[in-house]
Amino acid sequence: MLPLNPSPTELTTAATDAAMGVLSLLLLLDLRRLRVRSTWQRNVWIEVFGLLVAGSVLGAITHGFELAAAVRAQIWLPLYLSLGLAVALFVVGAVGDLMGEAAGRRLFPWAVAAGVGFFAASQWLGGAFLIFVVYEGAAMLLALAIYLRVAMRGEAWAWWTASGIALTLGAATVQAASLRMTLVVPFDHNGLFHLLQMAATVLIAAGVRAGLRAPQG
DSSP, X not given: OOOBOSOHHHHHHHHHHHHHHHHHHHHHHHHHHOOOSOHHHHHHHHHHHHHHHHHHHHHHHHHHBOOOHHHHHHHXXXXXXXXXXXXHHHHHHHHHHHHOHHHHHHHHHHXXXXXXXXHHHHHHTTOOHHHHHHHHHHHHHHHHXXXXXXXXXXXXXXXXXXXXXHHHHHHHXXXXXXXXXXXXXXXXXXXXXXXXXXXXXXXXXHHHHHHHHSOOO
């Protein structure tokens, strides 16, 4: 059995990563049971949450156990790929909510190419996490603008999604700031990011769920 990471903050990061994975899986299963007007659009969001599950599980393993540097580096490869694709498909879902399924379908292959391109660029530049922060930030700002547009045209459910995206951006700021805090147990910036991101994911999922059930305009 692999030894646990001796760092308390790495263990809380691993625990919150695992919790994020469980939450994403529960939201995924909820969407699978949902009767919706667009099964294609629902499947895009199911894929987003599925990729979040994969990334969270890999993150929990990376942070939670003492691993050889070579093993850790190999785990980061599918982790970066899953996160890159999750962000790309998030934008597909947003465009589908704004412009309809046909627009989402047209964007889908380009978004997948962008996600793979981000992964390739991150590896070419040495796997620097800053690359993902910039990539995610740009995509989330675009998605926020989209859902604000949807909300302003009278679709109230989009405020939930927009609020979750705004909290996601705030969580990314916390992660980039290298904060540390004790909330019963010690958390570093990664663990605090996961706590905020779980709340953001619930808000996003609430909006997604309501949007999938909303009548077509």
